[in-house]
Amino acid sequence: xxxxxxxxxxxxxxxxxxxxxxxxxxxxxxxxxxxxxxxxxxxxxxxxxxxxxxxxxxxxxxxxxxxxxxxxxxxxxxxxxxxxxxxxxxxxxxxxxxxxxxxxxxxxxxxxxxxxxxxxxxxxxxxxxxxxxxxxxxxxxxxxxxxxxxxxx
Numbered sequence: 001x002x003x004x005x006x007x008x009x010x011x012x013x014x015x016x017x018x019x020x021x022x023x024x025x026x027x028x029x030x031x032x033x034x035x036x037x038x039x040x041x042x043x044x045x046x047x048x049x050x051x052x053x054x055x056x057x058x059x060x061x062x063x064x065x066x067x068x069x070x071x072x073x074x075x076x077x078x079x080x081x082x083x084x085x086x087x088x089x090x091x092x093x094x095x096x097x098x099x100x101x102x103x104x105x106x107x108x109x110x111x112x113x114x115x116x117x118x119x120x121x122x123x124x125x126x127x128x129x130x131x132x133x134x135x136x137x138x139x140x141x142x143x144x145x146x147x148x149x150x151x152x153x
Contacts, residue, residue: 034052034053034054034103035048035053035054036053036054036055036056036101036128037053037054037055037056038055038056038057038077038080038128038129038132038135038136039055039057039075039076039077039079039080039081039082039132040077040079040080040132040135040136041132042055042080042082042106042111043080043082047106049106050105051105052103052104052105052114053103053104053105053106054101054102054103054128055075055082055084055101055102055103055104055106055111055113056075056099056100056101056102056128056129056132057075057076057077057082057099057100057129057132057133058075058076058077058078058097058098058099058100058129058133059073059074059075059094059095059096059097059098059100060073060074060075060076060081060096061096061097062096063096064096069087069088069089070085070086070087071085071086071087071088071090072084072085072086073086073096075100075102075111077129077132077133077136078133078136079136082106082111083109083110083111084102084104084110084111084112084113085110085111085112085113086102086104086112086113086116088116090116090118091116091117091118092118093118094116094118095118098118099118099129099130100116100117100118100129101116101117101128101129102115102116102117103115103116103117
């Protein structure tokens, strides 16, 4: 083999290795990417089937049912409501009428959450959840207060 052919072979091999590394990195990013969907989008089947995504909105008043560490509740954006099932310990700030983001998969008409995140103070709502409520024609702050008032006896 001539020197020129050896250099060409080495360059082609290096290019192949770099291409394979880029493909692996992009595949890893794609596998770990998690998108946010509102209950309206999930009901309209815009959420990916069989993939993990985040569901956000408000915990509907009167829908939290606990059986040990199994918790069933409903998340709403005031237009649609999605039932959620979560097995584990909920954050201390998880309450009816408050903002919540759950990460998991939608199976057989129920969102099976693997992780539940609650808001950290009374003025905070995840930006995606606030945007979904605004698209639904509601003031997120007023809606959260209304749901809390309805939940109180």
